[in-house]
Amino acid sequence: RDLGDDMDALAANYSAVMKTDDPATLQHALNGMHDAALDARNGTPPKLKGQPADSAQMKDFRQGITDLIGQIEQAQALVQKGDIKQAKAVAAQFKQTEKVNHAKFR
Numbered sequence: 001r002d003l004g005d006d007m008d009a010l011a012a013n014y015s016a017v018m019k020t021d022d023p024a025t026l027q028h029a030l031n032g033m034h035d036a037a038l039d040a041r042n043g044t045p046p047k048l049k050g051q052p053a054d055s056a057q058m059k060d061f062r063q064g065i066t067d068l069i070g071q072i073e074q075a076q077a078l079v080q081k082g083d084i085k086q087a088k089a090v091a092a093q094f095k096q097t098e099k100v101n102h103a104k105f106r
């Protein structure tokens, strides 16, 4: 799957995350986001096409995805602990990471 497919998967699972308070449904959707983000990290934004994989911008792109993965893992750990309220609060912060990185790379 290409980066666009991974982004679509991120969006579909994110909307599921924000819609539910059921721990199993939440964890499933977070897992879907995690898989999509891991795959996205191997991709190249169309804007950066042709750049070497180790260019400053490509590194910055991968860092943005890594930041999101860190937040997803934080939310997953909170669901694991049964703290759904805090997990959802962390998930609400994904939006800011999306915004910052879309401004740079989309």
Ligand code: HEM
Pocket: 003, 004, 005, 007, 008, 010, 011, 014, 045, 046, 061, 062, 063, 064, 065, 068, 094, 095, 097, 098, 101, 102, 105, 106
């Ligand atoms: C919750 C987090 C995020 C969501 C829900 C999200 C969602 C989306 C969606 C729906 C698209 C349009 C996909 C399409 O063209 O079919 C998109 C595009 C894109 N996003 Fe994200 N995104 C997220 C985070 C990020 C992050 C962290 C980065 C970079 C570090 C990023 C980089 C991009 C890029 C480069 C595109 C353009 C892809 C293309 O045109 O092929 N996104 N995103």
